[in-house]
Amino acid sequence: MIPPRFEYFAPSTLDEAVEILGRYGGEAKVLAGGQSLLPVMKLRLAEPKALVDINRIPDLAYIREDGGWLRIGATTRMNDVNDSNLAKRRYPILTDAASVIADPLVRNMGTVGGNISHGDPANDLPACMLALGAQFAVRGPKGTRTIPAASFYLDTFTTALEPDEILTEIQIPKPRTGQGNAYEKLEKRAGDFPIVGVAINLFESGRKIESAGIGLTAVGPTALHAKAAADSLVGQAPGDAAFRRAAELAMQIAQPVSDLRGPAEYKRAMIGVLAQRALRTASKRAGGGA
Numbered sequence: 001m002i003p004p005r006f007e008y009f010a011p012s013t014l015d016e017a018v019e020i021l022g023r024y025g026g027e028a029k030v031l032a033g034g035q036s037l038l039p040v041m042k043l044r045l046a047e048p049k050a051l052v053d054i055n056r057i058p059d060l061a062y063i064r065e066d067g068g069w070l071r072i073g074a075t076t077r078m079n080d081v082n083d084s085n086l087a088k089r090r091y092p093i094l095t096d097a098a099s100v101i102a103d104p105l106v107r108n109m110g111t112v113g114g115n116i117s118h119g120d121p122a123n124d125l126p127a128c129m130l131a132l133g134a135q136f137a138v139r140g141p142k143g144t145r146t147i148p149a150a151s152f153y154l155d156t157f158t159t160a161l162e163p164d165e166i167l168t169e170i171q172i173p174k175p176r177t178g179q180g181n182a183y184e185k186l187e188k189r190a191g192d193f194p195i196v197g198v199a200i201n202l203f204e205s206g207r208k209i210e211s212a213g214i215g216l217t218a219v220g221p222t223a224l225h226a227k228a229a230a231d232s233l234v235g236q237a238p239g240d241a242a243f244r245r246a247a248e249l250a251m252q253i254a255q256p257v258s259d260l261r262g263p264a265e266y267k268r269a270m271i272g273v274l275a276q277r278a279l280r281t282a283s284k285r286a287g288g289g290a
Contacts, residue, residue: 012056021165037114060075073168078112078115092285093132101124119153128215136149136169136170139165140162150225153222158222178287179203182281202238204283209233209238212234218261226249232246243280251272
């Protein structure tokens with residue numbers, strides 16, 4: 001199908017982009033990679049009156065550590081994450097996830113900011129952001145503010161972004177010695193949306209788990225923050241008993257639905273399987289393993 005008519009803008013500054021969004025009063029959409037937005041426009045599931053293309057705005061594509069954070073610019077492409085030695089070495093959960101998003105063509109165009117801000121409950125990166133305790137810098141007419149990932153996802157395709165705000169940077173706390181993370185995804189075919197996805201982040205010290213984060217995708221109206229499951233790991237020795245209990249708690253908060261990718265009961269069971277698998281990988285990485 002062909003989308004309805006719309007105005008197209010390619011501002012050269014963030015302030016200009018914000019002004020255009022405000023002018024259209026919620027009837028405009030930000031265009032970054034376009035790999036999620038354009039398909040739904042072609043299906044006429046979204047009919048914005050204007051697109052604001054932020055690709056010509058300088059300094060929005062980068063991956064760097066600075067001031068206690070890993071900072072990723074909103075228009076950083078998925079394959080930039082895959083190719084980043086910094087991400088591979090210190091934030092392997094990001095390359096775990098980015099490497100299994102769609103196919104090479106989509107990863108060449110799709111952006112980190114777009115994947116996160118689209119609000120799709122089956123996207124891969126939101127669960128990782130919840131597990132990592134990330135926060136998002138957004139720019140609006142009143143300036144810049146930060147939104148914790150745990151407060152960002154409100155409902156299906158609905159986030160805490162105001163209509164005249166743009167996500168500009170993803171901020172992830174720098175890892176500490178003893179920290180490990182991992183993302184596990186079950187898919188029907190290579191490059192498909194996940195049937196289930198589980199993201200894990202662990203910090204271990206003295207053979208005890210001091211802190212943990214768990215995020216789930218494709219099993220609820222939004223990416224889910226499995227806080228009780230993560231809290232159950234704190235103070236425990238990393239191992240099968242603790243991991244099995246955390247996986248059971250993660251299964252309890254899931255809200256899967258039966259669809260072409262499988263029945264709800266199957267998806268819930270797979271959360272338990274993938275959670276334990278990701279926990280073992282994260283724990284291994286926390287101990288310095290590959």
